[in-house]
Amino acid sequence: MAQPHILILGAPGAGKGTQSANIAEEFGVEHVTTGDALRANKEMDISDMDTEYDTPAEYMDQGELVPDEVVNAIVDEALSQANGYVLDGYPRNLEQAEELAEMTDLDVVLYLDVSEEELVHRLTGRRLDPETGDIYHVEYNPPEDPEVEGRLEQREDDTEETVTERLRVYRENTEPVVEHYDDEGVLERIDGDQAPEEVWEDVKETIEDSV
Numbered sequence: 001m002a003q004p005h006i007l008i009l010g011a012p013g014a015g016k017g018t019q020s021a022n023i024a025e026e027f028g029v030e031h032v033t034t035g036d037a038l039r040a041n042k043e044m045d046i047s048d049m050d051t052e053y054d055t056p057a058e059y060m061d062q063g064e065l066v067p068d069e070v071v072n073a074i075v076d077e078a079l080s081q082a083n084g085y086v087l088d089g090y091p092r093n094l095e096q097a098e099e100l101a102e103m104t105d106l107d108v109v110l111y112l113d114v115s116e117e118e119l120v121h122r123l124t125g126r127r128l129d130p131e132t133g134d135i136y137h138v139e140y141n142p143p144e145d146p147e148v149e150g151r152l153e154q155r156e157d158d159t160e161e162t163v164t165e166r167l168r169v170y171r172e173n174t175e176p177v178v179e180h181y182d183d184e185g186v187l188e189r190i191d192g193d194q195a196p197e198e199v200w201e202d203v204k205e206t207i208e209d210s211v
C-alpha cells in the first residue's frame, strides 16, 4: 500500500513540528518541513531570482515569508523523493496551495487549532537540541538529562518581536489557506490547546480514520 500523504497546518508554535515527528515515526513517512530546509540553507544565494533580499536568512530573521519561487522548488524536490510524507510549513499562502495541488494529492489535511496567547508562550519558551533536532520547552517539556539541557539553543526567530511579526504574517497569508481547505471540506480540525500527548491521540486517530 502507498504510504499516506499528510498535510499539517497551524500557526507558528501550534505544535506542527512536535506532532510531525510522532507522525513520521508512527506511520513511516518522511517529515518534509520547509522551515528546517530553509534553516539548513539560510545563506543560499537567491539573488538571481529577482528577490528583494539575497538570502533566505534575511526574510526569516524578520519573520517574513521567503519568496514562493524558492520554497516551491524545495517542496517539489522533497515530495518527488518521498514515499509518503507529512508536509509541515507549506503551503503558507494561496499561491503555494495552488502549486501544491499541481504537485501531489493529499490524503488528510490536519489543522492544529491553538489560541494566540498560548502560541506566544510556546514560541518564546521553545528550545532546540542542536545535536538531535529534538524540540523542548522550558516549562512544558524540559529535558531530563542535564547534559542535553546545557546545550539547548533558542531559534533566532523566537524572540518576542519576531514572533509578533510571524503571527501577523500567518493571519494575513496562511489563514486564507486554512479557509480554502475548510471550504473544500477536507480540513480536520484538532484541538491543539491540549497537552502534547492528548493532541497526539487525536492526530493519530484522525489519520487512521482518513487513510
Ligand code: AP5
Residues within 6 Å of the ligand: 010, 011, 012, 013, 014, 015, 016, 017, 018, 019, 034, 035, 036, 038, 059, 060, 061, 063, 064, 065, 066, 067, 068, 071, 088, 089, 090, 091, 092, 096, 122, 123, 125, 126, 127, 135, 136, 137, 138, 140, 141, 157, 166, 192, 193, 194, 195, 196, 197, 199
Ligand atoms: P517554520 O520553521 O515552519 O516555523 P513556523 O511555522 O513558524 O512553526 P514553528 O516551527 O515555529 O512551530 P511549530 O508549529 O512547528 O511548533 P513546535 O512543534 O516547534 O518557519 C520559519 C520561517 O521559515 C518562516 O517564518 C518563514 O520565514 C520561512 N518559511 C517556512 N516555510 C515557508 C513557506 N512555505 N513559505 C515561505 N516562507 C517559509 O512547538 C512549539 C513549542 O511548543 C515547542 O517548545 C514545543 O515543545 C511546545 N509544544 C508543542 N506542542 C505543545 C502542546 N500541545 N502543549 C504545550 N507545549 C507544546
